[in-house]
Amino acid sequence: QVQVQQWGAGLLKPSETLSLTCAVHGGSLSVYYWSWIRQTPGKGLEFIGEINHSGSTNYNPSLRSRVTMSMDTSKNQLSLNLSSVTAADTAVYYCARKYRGYFFDYWGQGTLVTVSS
Amino acid sequence: FVLTQSPATLSLSPGERATLSCRASQSVNSYLAWYQQKPGQAPRLLIYDASNRATGIPARFSGSGSGTDFTLTISSLEPEDFAVYYCQHLTNWYTFGQGTRLEIK
Numbered sequence A: 001q002v003q004v005q006q007w008g009a010g011l012l013k014p015s016e017t018l019s020l021t022c023a024v025h026g027g028s029l030s031v032y033y034w035s036w037i038r039q040t041p042g043k044g045l046e047f048i049g050e051i052n053h054s055g056s057t058n059y060n061p062s063l064r065s066r067v068t069m070s071m072d073t074s075k076n077q078l079s080l081n082l083s084s085v086t087a088a089d090t091a092v093y094y095c096a097r098k099y100r101g102y103f104f105d106y107w108g109q110g111t112l113v114t115v116s117s
Numbered sequence B: 001f002v003l004t005q006s007p008a009t010l011s012l013s014p015g016e017r018a019t020l021s022c023r024a025s026q027s028v029n030s031y032l033a034w035y036q037q038k039p040g041q042a043p044r045l046l047i048y049d050a051s052n053r054a055t056g057i058p059a060r061f062s063g064s065g066s067g068t069d070f071t072l073t074i075s076s077l078e079p080e081d082f083a084v085y086y087c088q089h090l091t092n093w094y095t096f097g098q099g100t101r102l103e104i105k
Helices: none
Strands: A003-008 A018-025 A033-040 A044-051 A057-059 A067-072 A077-082 A091-099 A103-107 A111-115 B003-006 B009-012 B018-024 B033-037 B044-048 B061-066 B069-074 B084-088 B100-104
Touching (some): A003 A091, A003 A111, A018 A033, A018 A091, A018 A111, A044 A067, A044 A077, A044 A091, A044 B084, A057 A067, A103 B033, B003 B084, B009 B018, B018 B100, B044 B061, B069 B084
Parallel strands (some): B009 B100
Antiparallel strands (some): A003 A018, A018 A077, A033 A044, A033 A091, A044 A057, A067 A077, A091 A103, A091 A111, B003 B018, B018 B069, B033 B044, B061 B069, B084 B100
16 A cells, blocks of 8 residues: 655745655555645645656646756655745645556645745 | 536535536546545545546445546435545646535535
């Protein structure tokens, strides 16, 4: 049974960099793309980007200039960095496994990130 | 590309049948997924490919449709089914619908 655990700083100031990590237990990072998705009351669920075990990434154009994703297959972990955050980046952030090319079958528990001065 | 869910809120009682709709702005064939989200929890995959239940999902959940019009049906509501439901497709960076809130009447 795949379990996904995530963590990271929950309170940031504007212009800082958001950093989150996701660990996968009971399964390998290989084969699949792993994604980051965020959720806000206003915009709903928004796909941020994805990464696979080869390091190939795809980022949502709306965030591409500020997003970096990485993966450490030896630790079965993936990471998200989002630079120059503003209040608009306040959201619950999830990591999730993409399956069959379009849906998400395993999710982390979510991390609330608040950006406030 | 837009996924439009209706109604925004559905008020029903336990034991009743729930019918939730998702309409795509262009055809998605059968590549549509449904999720359930409870407060403070991550979305949970219910249905993929429009009509296939994910692992461990009870049989009272069913999905139907193809092209642009899709339906999620809960045959007889249990207390734990009251939540927000989202549909989702691949196009335009994995678009999610805005959600239908299923609340207890």
